[in-house]
Amino acid sequence: MILRGTVVADDGVIDDGVVVTDDDRISWVGPAPEYRGQAPLPEPDSSILLPGLIDLHCHGGAGAGFPNTDADGARRAADHHRRHGTTGLLGSLVSAGEQDLLRQAEILAGLVERGELLGIHLEGPFISGARCGAQDPASVIPGDPGLFERICDAARGTVRSMTLAPETAHFGELLDAMHRRGVLPSLGHTDTDAATTAARIADAAGRPLTATHLFNAMPPLHHRAPGPVAAFLAAAGRGDIVVELIADGVHLAPETVSMVFDTVGPEQIVLVSDAMAAAGVSDGNYQLGPLDVRVSQGVARLATADGSAGAIAGGTARLLDVVRTAVVDSGIGLADAVTSATRTPARLLGLESERGSLAPGRRADIVVTDHHLRPRGVFVGGIPAGPKGLAWKS
Known part of the structure; x- marks a missing residue:
């Protein structure tokens, strides 16, 4: 050809x-x-x-969400993203009860074994209840290395990434277990400060590390309380961490995206979709884990009893849509935006000789x-x- x-x-x-x-x-x-x-x-x-795009953070699409659906729905979601340019995909779960996590991990493992997914991303449950965003606060628990091992066993070794808060219990044990299992740690959904975040990054001791959707589900950057954002940006500038950006025009302002690219460069940024079940389909009512989500004008938010705007509940864009928004709205050079959606995630997964x-x-x-x-x-x-x-x- x-x-x-x-x-x-x-x-x-x-x-x-x-x-x-x-x-x-x-x-x-x-x-x-x-x-x-x-x-x-x-x-x-x-x-x-x-190059085929690689999405490290995706909860579903085409009406099916990885945290809720069966194997057929998961396959439909993966196929939808593949047909729109994402040739490599991690299927992301959210915080849930142990039995739900074990069941969904086992379902997604089958797709990984058939080559339909690159692996599983666990977004929780060892995150901050104060910054859980669109995740169920009742499902958020302190770090539990035993539960992590049981999920990995249910997934038959297909877990590739896990989001956890820097302040969670047993952080060091979890980090060691992830290293043994070949799981990429991703720090996020955190309410901690800059010093704690910097210390946890140092604990990784040069191992690959990411920050889950920078700016989202963490305290904002303030000049007297810099918080985790400052620690993540500083570490990315040194090459010690790669930061996720959901550059879909909803989660971040265009100027924020361009600032991060100018500050740390595309090799330390991975563009992600954070897509949920509504990606590629119409507005309406959906689920993200155990929570109800309402999508209006392409924006997904948690449903509320009084109809007020709930927390943003994932994205409805595909990764190619995110690349386009970064280029058109944020002025990111095409080669840089593509690098952050291809070569950088391939490197993080150890696939740079094969993909990206x-x-x-x-x-x-x-x-x-x-x-x-x-x-x-x-x-x-x-x-x-x-x-x-x-x-x-x-």
């Missing part, structure tokens, strides 16, 4: 570039004038060619968009995947 268009490659954007695949691998990438293959080149095209780049030898996970970054076609291992309703034309 030979694709031609604007290519977002590791070393920059190639205005008229070519990507050649051989079965499930990329075999050549470069400027069209340098192509020396025997097969004829396609005509110049306005398409943009991106349009480079020879990598899997042929390729997203083709128009010049507005809207999907025209998606290839997973060289096989067309959608998006749904759109036929790929080579």
Whole structure:
């Protein structure tokens, strides 16, 4: 297969570039004038060619939420995101009772084993009740290494990431258990201060570490009470942590997104969708774990008895939508935004030799968009995947 268009490659954007695949691998990438293959080149095209996107934080889509649904619903959600450019996905759970967590971990493990998900992300339950956001405060508990081990066992080794508050009980034991299990720690949903956060980052001792949706579900940055935000930004600037940003135009102001990119750079940022069941479908009533969510004009909030605005309850955008918003609204360079949605998350998961780049030898996970970054076609291992309703034309 030979694709031609604007290519977002590791070393920059190639205005008229070519990507050649051989079965499930990329075999050549470069400027069209340098192509020396025997097969004829396609005509110049306005398409943009991106590596397959990788979302480390996603609760569902297409009407199904990973914390609630069965295997068929989870498969539908994963397929929806894949068809819209996310060729690698962690299925995110939320704080819930032990039996619910064990059941959902076992369900999602099957999708991981079949290659439909890259792994499971546990967002809780070892988080701050004061900053639980759209999670059930009754399900938030102190850190429990035994429960963590039981969830990992139920997931058959497919847990890849876990969000926990820096101030939770048994933090050091949990960190050691995550290291043994190959689980990426992510600090967030916290009500602690800058000093405690910095100490916990130091406890990681150079191991990979992320901050769950920076700014959201944590105290705001204040010049006399800098809180965890300051500690996360400082650590990201040093290269000690990677910060998640939900750059969907709802969770963060455009200027906030551009400030973080200017401050720490795309290699220390991972763009995420935090999508929930309503991603890709209409407004209405949904669930996120045990809580009711109402989506209006594309914004998901916890349902309240008096109809007032509840806490933001995840996103309704796909990761490609987030990339587009970062570029268009925040002015982030295309190559930088793509890096934070591809190469950076691939590195965090230890998959940088396999995914995250349009480079020879990598899997042929390729997203083709128009010049507005809207999907025209998606290839997973060289096989067309959608998006749904759109036929790929080579």
